[in-house]
Amino acid sequence: MDYKNIIYTLENGIAKIEINRPKAFNALNTETNNEIEDVVDAITDDPEVRVLIITGNEKVFVAGADVTELADADPRGAYDNCSLAHRIFKKLEALHAPVIAAICGPTLGGGLEMALSCDFRISGESGLFGLPEITLGIIPGAGGTQRLTKLIGASRAKELVMLGNRIDAQTAKEYGLVNLLVKDEEVMAEAMKMADRLCKKPAVALKFAKECVNFGANMDLDTGLEFEKSRFSLAFNTADQKEGMKAFIEKRKPEFINK
Numbered sequence: 001m002d003y004k005n006i007i008y009t010l011e012n013g014i015a016k017i018e019i020n021r022p023k024a025f026n027a028l029n030t031e032t033n034n035e036i037e038d039v040v041d042a043i044t045d046d047p048e049v050r051v052l053i054i055t056g057n058e059k060v061f062v063a064g065a066d067v068t069e070l071a072d073a074d075p076r077g078a079y080d081n082c083s084l085a086h087r088i089f090k091k092l093e094a095l096h097a098p099v100i101a102a103i104c105g106p107t108l109g110g111g112l113e114m115a116l117s118c119d120f121r122i123s124g125e126s127g128l129f130g131l132p133e134i135t136l137g138i139i140p141g142a143g144g145t146q147r148l149t150k151l152i153g154a155s156r157a158k159e160l161v162m163l164g165n166r167i168d169a170q171t172a173k174e175y176g177l178v179n180l181l182v183k184d185e186e187v188m189a190e191a192m193k194m195a196d197r198l199c200k201k202p203a204v205a206l207k208f209a210k211e212c213v214n215f216g217a218n219m220d221l222d223t224g225l226e227f228e229k230s231r232f233s234l235a236f237n238t239a240d241q242k243e244g245m246k247a248f249i250e251k252r253k254p255e256f257i258n259k
């Protein structure tokens with residue numbers, strides 16, 4: 001597939017999706033969503049892909065769903081649009097590899113919802129976060145009411161969802177929405193640094209760790225603990241568990257083979 005709205009690269013285990021619709025402030029139209037889904041499908045379970053970075057440009061991450069495309073939708077069309085976004089963001093969330101959102105500028109509506117389905121968010125000082133759907137006469141429809149609430153709590157989430165507040169990167173950091181706040185020009189370097197660290201972790205255990213945290217966030221404690229137990233046990237089926245513990249006992253650095 002030739003991509004018109006994104007740039008996809010894969011180098012040294014680090015895949016990168018750069019949203020590239022600058023004229024529309026990187027708004028996600030159906031074509032862009034389809035392209036993102038195509039990449040995510042292609043890299044899912046590919047052991048060569050150790051980390052995925054999603055980014056925009058130095059001015060904007062993503063300004064939301066494309067309002068010009070949504071404006072004339074009927075409920076059926078809106079439902080389909082919502083379903084597409086849910087499907088893609090769930091695939092991102094479930095990706096075997098960790099996903100980092102590297103953010104500068106407005107990260108609004110569907111853009112914030114995409115960032116929320118990533119494992120980590122690194123923002124530059126220009127980061128601006130919000131769910132402005134209420135100002136358009138609608139509500140967030142790509143997971144914002146759910147994932148944001150789980151991440152920062154109902155009270156703060158309502159400031160964005162109901163009041164339509166836009167928060168700056170510093171506030172987003174205080175809310176726990178952003179993991180790391182750096183200068184704009186350092187965002188990609190920091191994302192690469194984090195990606196490099198993640199690449200050095202044992203891939204199977206890393207996948208299990210991600211699965212457990214994501215699963216547990218949506219379950220009662222007992223169900224989450226059972227899931228953790230299953231993944232903890234399965235980790236003992238890997239060469240990296242043997243190597244990791246042997247290396248500790250021998251007081252040396254482990255050499256993981258990601259199996």
Ligand code: HXC
Pocket residue numbers: 023024025027063064065066067068081082083085106108109110111132133136140141142
């Ligand atoms: C389509 C968009 C857009 C969007 C910006 N543009 N956001 N086009 N959809 N979401 C376009 C503008 O129309 C304009 O095009 C150009 O990008 C620059 O925008 P300006 O507003 O002129 O620039 P600026 O004043 O710098 O403000 C940038 C901005 C603002 C802060 C990002 O544009 C803004 O608030 N955008 C709307 C964000 C929004 O409401 N998002 C939620 C969408 S609903 P022209 O051609 O005039 O230059 C949503 C639902 C998701 O996301 C759920 C789906 C299932």
